[in-house]
Amino acid sequence: MTILQENRFFGNPDHEKLVFVGTRNAGSTAFVASSVQPCSGIYAVSYIATGILRVFFGQSADHVQKYRSVLSYDMSMTLPLASVTNCIMQHYISNNQCNASTPYIDITVLGITISGDDTNPVAALAATANIAGSSANKIYLELVMNRGL
Amino acid sequence: MTVYTNAQLINQRNIVTLHGSFTVGASGAPTLVTANGASNGIKSITRSSAGVYTITLGDSKITDKYKYYYGIKTGYQFSGTPTVYPQPVDLGYTQSTSRIQVRYYKPTASSGPVVSSTVSDPDNGATIYFEIMMGLY
Numbered sequence: 001m002t003i004l005q006e007n008r009f010f011g012n013p014d015h016e017k018l019v020f021v022g023t024r025n026a027g028s029t030a031f032v033a034s035s036v037q038p039c040s041g042i043y044a045v046s047y048i049a050t051g052i053l054r055v056f057f058g059q060s061a062d063h064v065q066k067y068r069s070v071l072s073y074d075m076s077m078t079l080p081l082a083s084v085t086n087c088i089m090q091h092y093i094s095n096n097q098c099n100a101s102t103p104y105i106d107i108t109v110l111g112i113t114i115s116g117d118d119t120n121p122v123a124a125l126a127a128t129a130n131i132a133g134s135s136a137n138k139i140y141l142e143l144v145m146n147r148g149l
Numbered sequence: 150m151t152v153y154t155n156a157q158l159i160n161q162r163n164i165v166t167l168h169g170s171f172t173v174g175a176s177g178a179p180t181l182v183t184a185n186g187a188s189n190g191i192k193s194i195t196r197s198s199a200g201v202y203t204i205t206l207g208d209s210k211i212t213d214k215y216k217y218y219y220g221i222k223t224g225y226q227f228s229g230t231p232t233v234y235p236q237p238v239d240l241g242y243t244q245s246t247s248r249i250q251v252r253y254y255k256p257t258a259s260s261g262p263v264v265s266s267t268v269s270d271p272d273n274g275a276t277i278y279f280e281i282m283m284g285l286y
Contacts, residue, residue, distance in 0.1 A: 014186070015168065068185055071168040072280035073224030092225035092235035093276075110235070114262050121262030125231055125255075144168055144280065148185055 014148035015071060018042050020055070020141040026133035034138075041065060042141070048106065051127030052094065055141065057103040067098040067145040075107060078138040079131065086111045086128050094127075098145065105143075163285035165215065167191060167206065170278045177270030179277075192247075200233075200253040200268040201240070206283070207247060217284030218242035221249055224278035225271070233269050249281060 018041035022031040029047040033039040043064075044056040058064035075091055088110055095106035111128035114121050131137050169188035171179045179194045179202060192207035204221075207213040218241070225235030233255040240250035255269040271277065 069187065070224070070226070070278055071170065071187065072222065072278045073226075074222040074280070088234075090234050090236055092227055092231055094227065096226055108230075110231075112256050112264060114258055114264065116258070116262075118262060119260055121258035121260070123256040123258035123262070123264050125234070127230065146185060146187065 014146055016041065016067075016145050016147050018057070018141075018143045018145060020045055020139070022139060023135050024131050024133045024137045024139075026135070028133065031139065041145075042143075045139070045141070047130060049127070050130055051109050051111070053107045053109070053139075055105050055107060055143075057098060057145075064101075064103055065147075066100070066103045068148055069146045070096060070098060070105065071144040071146050073105075073143050075139060075141045077109075077131065077140070078136070087131070088112055088125075090125070107141075161219075161284065164219070165190070165283045165285060167281040167283065168279070169194075169204070169281070170276055171202075173271045173273060173275045173277065175273055177273075182276070196270070197250065200237075200270050202237075202251050202253075202277075204249045204251075204279070204281070205247055206249070206281075212247045214244070214247055215242075215283035216244070216286045218244075218249070219282035219284065221251065221282075222280045223251065226276040226278065227272050227274065229272070229274075231272050231275065233271050234266070251279075 020039045020042040021034040025032045031045040043058050043060050048054045090110045091107050093105050094108040097104050108127045110125045113126045114123050116122040167190040169191040170182040171194045177196050181188050181194045192205040195203045197203045233253045237251040237253045242249050253271050254266040256264050257267050
C-alpha cells in the first residue's frame with residue numbers, strides 16, 4: 001500500500017470521526033463489532049424497534065461520550081438479496097440525543113409501503129424492515145461529531 | 150481559511166474534507182448551520198429549484214476553488230417519517246463556480262400500482278448533514 005501523506009485537512013480540531021463496522025448477531029437485537037476492522041467511539045449498536053437502530057457513544061455504558069452536534073453521517077450495508085426485499089437501503093437519523101446524559105442517535109432504515117387501490121395507489125416510506133440476524137449482514141457506520149462542548 | 154492537521158492516512162495528496170449541514174424550512178427553504186464552527190469552508194446553500202440544492206464552497210468573503218471533486222456523502226435527520234428518500238442524487242461539481250448540487254426524490258405510485266420517483270423538496274424540519282471531499286491541486 002502506498003501512503004502518500006499522513007495529513008488530511010479538517011476545519012476544526014474538535015471534529016472527531018467515529019467508525020463502527022459490525023454484523024447482526026443471530027438471535028439478538030445487537031450488532032457485534034468487527035474484530036478485524038476499526039471501531040471507535042461507538043460501544044453498542046442494537047435494534048430498539050422494527051427498522052430502528054440505536055447507536056451509543058463512548059467506550060462503554062460506564063464511559064459514555066457526549067457531543068455538541070453531529071457534523072456528518074453515513075451508513076452502508078452489505079446484505080444478501082434475501083434481506084433487501086423490504087428494505088431500500090435508505091436511512092436517516094430519526095432521533096438525535098448526542099448531547100444527552102446517555103448519548104445516542106437512532107437510525108431508521110426504510111422500506112416502501114403502498115396503500116390505496118389500483119386506480120389510486122399511494123406510495124410512502126416507512127420503517128418496515130429489520131436487517132436479519134446473520135453474520136453475512138454487515139453495516140458500515142461513519143459519523144463525524146463536534147466534541148467542542 | 151484556517152487549516153488544522155489531523156493524522157489520518159490517505160493515499161491521495163492534498164485532500165480537503167468539508168463538513169456542513171443545513172436545515173430545511175417551509176417550501177424547502179434551506180438555512181446553513183454555522184454555529185460552533187459548523188459548515189466551515191461552506192460559503193452558502195441555496196435552493197435552485199424544487200428538490201435541488203446548490204452548495205457553494207468558500208467563506209463569506211471568497212469562493213474557494215478546488216481542482217478535484219471526490220464526492221459528497223449526505224445524512225438526513227428528521228423526527229418523523231420522511232416523505233423523500235433521505236439520500237439524494239449527486240449532480241456533480243462545477244469548478245468554475247465552485248458549486249456542488251444534489252437533488253432529492255420521493256416515491257410515488259401510479260396505476261398498477263407501479264412505484265416511481267419524482268423530484269421533491271426535503272421535509273420541512275429536516276436537517277441535512279454532508280461531507281464533501283475535494284482536492285486542492
